[in-house]
Amino acid sequence: MKREKVKGKRGKTNPTSFAQRLLEWSDVHGRHDLPWQMDRSDYRVWLSEIMLQQTQVGTVIDYFQRFTARFPDLDSLAKADLDEVMALWSGLGYYARARNLHKTARICVESHGGRLPDSAEELQQLPGIGRSTANAIVAQAHDQRAVILDGNVKRVVARHAAIEGWPGRSAIARVLWKEAEIRTPPDRARDYTQAIMDLGSGICRPRQPACQQCPVGSDCMALRKGLVTELPGKRPRRTRPEKTTTLLLIEDDQGRLLLKRRPPTGVWGGLWCLPEISHPDSDPDKKPVEPLLTLRHDFTHFRLHIRLVRSGLNEASIEEGEHHAWMKYDQALATGLPRPVRTMLEALS
DNA sequence: AAATCGGGGAG
DNA sequence: CTCCCAGATTT
Numbered sequence: 001m002k003r004e005k006v007k008g009k010r011g012k013t014n015p016t017s018f019a020q021r022l023l024e025w026s027d028v029h030g031r032h033d034l035p036w037q038m039d040r041s042d043y044r045v046w047l048s049e050i051m052l053q054q055t056q057v058g059t060v061i062d063y064f065q066r067f068t069a070r071f072p073d074l075d076s077l078a079k080a081d082l083d084e085v086m087a088l089w090s091g092l093g094y095y096a097r098a099r100n101l102h103k104t105a106r107i108c109v110e111s112h113g114g115r116l117p118d119s120a121e122e123l124q125q126l127p128g129i130g131r132s133t134a135n136a137i138v139a140q141a142h143d144q145r146a147v148i149l150d151g152n153v154k155r156v157v158a159r160h161a162a163i164e165g166w167p168g169r170s171a172i173a174r175v176l177w178k179e180a181e182i183r184t185p186p187d188r189a190r191d192y193t194q195a196i197m198d199l200g201s202g203i204c205r206p207r208q209p210a211c212q213q214c215p216v217g218s219d220c221m222a223l224r225k226g227l228v229t230e231l232p233g234k235r236p237r238r239t240r241p242e243k244t245t246t247l248l249l250i251e252d253d254q255g256r257l258l259l260k261r262r263p264p265t266g267v268w269g270g271l272w273c274l275p276e277i278s279h280p281d282s283d284p285d286k287k288p289v290e291p292l293l294t295l296r297h298d299f300t301h302f303r304l305h306i307r308l309v310r311s312g313l314n315e316a317s318i319e320e321g322e323h324h325a326w327m328k329y330d331q332a333l334a335t336g337l338p339r340p341v342r343t344m345l346e347a348l349s
Numbered sequence: 350a351a352a353t354c355g356g357g358g359a360g
Numbered sequence: 361c362t363c364c365c366a367g368a369t370t371t
Contacts, residue, residue, distance in 0.1 A: 050367095052366040052367095054364085055356080055365065055366085056357075056364090056365050059356080059358075091355090092355080092356075093354080093355025096368080096369075100368085127368090127369090131368095133367070148366075149367095150366040151364070152366065169350080194366095197366060206360095206365090207359085207363080234363080235363085235364090265370095268354095268355085297355090298355090299355065300355070300356090301354085338355085339356060
C-alpha cells in the first residue's frame with residue numbers, strides 16, 4: 001500500500017505528499033540553529049542524539065556545549081577517564097548513556113579505525129545506540145534515508161494515522177514504525193527527520209496542539225475524528241512506591257568528605273555518592289537521629305526520601321581506593337554526583 | 350511484555 | 361499535581 005503515491009486516495013485538496021508539505025513548512029518554521037546542527041560531524045550528531053534520549057532540547061544544550069568543549073572528537077573521548085565523562089554528565093540523568101558513550105568511543109578507536117561506522121546497521125551494534133538513534137545519526141550526519149521513531153514522530157504519526165493505543169506496547173510500536181516508514185521520503189533525509197521532529201515539538205504538541213497551523217492537518221485522521229488530544233494513548237497509570245534512604249555526612253579533621261562510588265549498574269550507576277545505609281528507623285530501641293536535612297527526589301517509578309545524617313566513622317578504617325575517596329567540598333562538587341547529592345552538598349558548603 | 354533507568358520543563 | 365521528553369537495555 002504505497003499511499004503516498006496514490007494521491008487520489010487522500011482527497012483532491014491534498015495534491016502534495018506528507019513529506020513535501022512538511023519540508024516546505026520546516027524550511028520556513030523549522031529549527032536550524034541548534035548547536036549540533038552547525039559544525040556537523042558524525043561525532044557531534046551521535047553525541048547529541050544520545051544526550052537527547054528522553055531529554056528535552058533546552059536541557060541538553062548547555063551539557064552539549066560543555067561536553068564538546070572538553071571532548072571535541074572521538075579520539076579525545078576515547079582517551080578520557082570515565083570519571084571525567086561522568087562528571088560532565090552529572091545532573092543529566094540516565095547515566096548508562098554516559099558509560100555507553102565512553103565505551104563506544106573506545107570500541108571505535110580499537111576496532112573501527114578510530115571512526116564511527118557510517119551505516120545504521122553497524123551503529124546499532126554499539127552500546128547505547130538503538131534502532132531510532134542509529135537511523136537518526138545516519139540521517140543527520142550522512143543524509144541517508146532512514147526512519148526514526150522518537151517521541152515526536154510517535155505523536156505525529158499516531159495522530160496523522162489515528163493509531164490508538166499506548167506506543168509502549170510492541171504491537172502499537174510496530175504499526176507506528178510502519179506508518180513512519182510510509183511517510184519517509186526518498187530524498188532530503190536530513191531535512192525531513194529534522195522537520196518531523198520540529199513539527200512534533202512546535203505544532204503537534206502533547207497538549208494544546210496547533211492544528212490550525214499544521215501543514216499536514218488537512219489529512220490528519222485524528223483531527224477528522226476529534227481524537228487529537230487523545231492520541232497517542234497514555235501509559236497505564238501506576239502508583240509510585242515511596243522509599244527512604246539515609247546518606248551519611250562523614251568528615252575528617254581536615255573537613256574532607258567521604259564519598260563512595262556506586263556500582264556500575266542500578267540507580268546512579270558509576271556516580272560518586274555519600275555513603276548510604278538502609279533506613280534504620282525500624283529499630284524501636286534506638287531513638288531517631290535528627291537529620292541535618294531531608295530531601296525528596298522523584299524518579300520515574302518511585303519517590304525517594306533522603307535523610308542526611310552526620311556520622312563519625314572511624315577514619316582509620318577507610319582506605320583511599322577505587323570505591324571510596326576523601327574529597328573537599330569543591331572537589332566533590334566537581335565530580336559525577338547524583339542531582340540530589342549535589343543539591344545537598346551545595347546547601348552545606 | 351514489562352521493568353528499569355534521571356531529571357526537569359511546562360501545563 | 362500531571363504528563364512526557366530526539367529511547368535503550370535488562371529481565
